[in-house]
Amino acid sequence: MLGYNKCIDLAVIECTTDVCWEFNQLRSRIRTEDIGRLADSLLQKSPLEWPMALVELQNGCMSGRLLTHLNFRVQQYGLSSVVELKLQGPFPTLSLKPLREIVKEHRIALRTARCIEYVGNKAWNCALKKVTALPIHIHAATLVLDAFDCSPKQELAIARQDIIQRIKGIIINFLQDWENLLLNSVKEQFAAIGSRLSIEAKAV
Numbered sequence: 001m002l003g004y005n006k007c008i009d010l011a012v013i014e015c016t017t018d019v020c021w022e023f024n025q026l027r028s029r030i031r032t033e034d035i036g037r038l039a040d041s042l043l044q045k046s047p048l049e050w051p052m053a054l055v056e057l058q059n060g061c062m063s064g065r066l067l068t069h070l071n072f073r074v075q076q077y078g079l080s081s082v083v084e085l086k087l088q089g090p091f092p093t094l095s096l097k098p099l100r101e102i103v104k105e106h107r108i109a110l111r112t113a114r115c116i117e118y119v120g121n122k123a124w125n126c127a128l129k130k131v132t133a134l135p136i137h138i139h140a141a142t143l144v145l146d147a148f149d150c151s152p153k154q155e156l157a158i159a160r161q162d163i164i165q166r167i168k169g170i171i172i173n174f175l176q177d178w179e180n181l182l183l184n185s186v187k188e189q190f191a192a193i194g195s196r197l198s199i200e201a202k203a204v
Contacts, residue, residue: 005194007077012190014077015070015085016183022066023179029053030171032164039163042096042103043110043156054094054171057178063087070186083193088185092177099166106159113152 034051041048056062070085 007079008190008194011073011077011079012187014073015186015190018069018073019066019179019182019186022062023175026053026057026062027175035164035167035171036160038096038167039160042099042163043107043159048096050094057175058094063091063182066182079193082196083189085186085189087182088189089181092174092181094171094174096167096170098170099163102166103163106155106163110152110155110159113155117152 030051030053034049037049040046050058053062067085067087071080074080074083074085
């Protein structure tokens with residue numbers, strides 16, 4: 001019994017370390033460029049292009065691979081006859097729907113800035129044409145909006161950065177929820193086996 005308890009303790013340490021390592025690797029695979037593409041897709045109302053690491057986690061490829069590895073650890077410690085680890089849900093889901101309203105507000109601000117820029121430039125050039133009788137095109141409204149940090153280009157940069165930071169927060173929380181779920185699941189299953197073996201030993 002003491003031998004089993006020692007093996008369980010060591011297996012728990014190994015398995016939880018492996019889970020943490022796997023999620024650190026997963027986080028390192030998600031690049032800033034990937035998050036930027038998601039932000040652009042939200043602003044443009046185009047299909048979302050999720051990072052492959054998140055796709056693998058969502059469709060079970062990553063968790064299946066990790067489970068196989070963890071059960072190999074169990075086998076290494078001679079515990080395969082008493083425990084087979086399983087992934088127990090419900091599993092976290094990833095969604096950017098909470099950003100719907102803030103993205104809508106950014107789109108409105110962008111449309112407003114573009115309308116002001118277009119109308120302002122048009123009015124200025126029409127006025128110049130009347131004075132000079134020449135088709136002169138000076139983007140005066142664009143220059144003014146740039147000076148006050150509210151041009152469409154600047155509004156887009158602000159919107160994009162805001163959405164990128166919000167997406168990062170959602171993904172960080174999602175991965176942390178997954179990692180915590182797996183760590184707790186592994187610990188609970190080993191604890192259950194330890195308790196069962198202890199009861200069986202006392203009954204003998």
